[in-house]
Amino acid sequence: MEFPLIQKFEAGYLAGVKAARPDAKIYTAYAGAFDDPAKGKELAASQFNVGADIVYHAAGGSGLGVISAAKEKETWAIGVDKCQHAEGQVDGKDYVLACMVKRVDMGVYKASKEALEGNFSSGETLMGLAEEGVGVCEAAKETASAEALAKVEEYTNKIVSGELQVPQNPKDVQ
Numbered sequence: 001m002e003f004p005l006i007q008k009f010e011a012g013y014l015a016g017v018k019a020a021r022p023d024a025k026i027y028t029a030y031a032g033a034f035d036d037p038a039k040g041k042e043l044a045a046s047q048f049n050v051g052a053d054i055v056y057h058a059a060g061g062s063g064l065g066v067i068s069a070a071k072e073k074e075t076w077a078i079g080v081d082k083c084q085h086a087e088g089q090v091d092g093k094d095y096v097l098a099c100m101v102k103r104v105d106m107g108v109y110k111a112s113k114e115a116l117e118g119n120f121s122s123g124e125t126l127m128g129l130a131e132e133g134v135g136v137c138e139a140a141k142e143t144a145s146a147e148a149l150a151k152v153e154e155y156t157n158k159i160v161s162g163e164l165q166v167p168q169n170p171k172d173v174q
Helices: 004-020 037-049 062-073 104-116 146-161
Strands: 054-056 076-081 096-102 134-136
Touching: 004 146, 037 054, 037 062, 054 062, 062 076
Parallel strands: 054 076, 076 096
Antiparallel strands: 096 134
16 A cells, blocks of 8 residues: 555655665555455566566565565565465465564553553654664574675664665655
């Protein structure tokens, strides 16, 4: 679904790809639903058919179709929200390169601790890399190269320190 939160996912991904490979061709498509794996598979297959090496989804259940297409094409998908490596395995081979995980456990811990200490306040709390509210799944250590993981760490440190600002809108990605 194309709306600001998902556009933030897209903007971050675009910026990351551009940082890693400035000459990379990036394809963007929206399924228009979070619960349509068939549509996710169709969109991912069309991207693989025109030469995409990896498809990253921020599509909930529709993203399961992306992973299905990656398995069929024997190439890579990037999962989201939780570790999706199990969904990407076929006969011991993994077609999920890595996953951007939401660390909901950290948000629950923070809110619980504040409540127990008597200083909980309602409202919106944003938890990014510095607060360990998001990250890369542990299974990526088995699928991504050591060089790629070192780059992830390098960019994580730059984002946390404020040296690097992640764009919030795809239109802002240079």
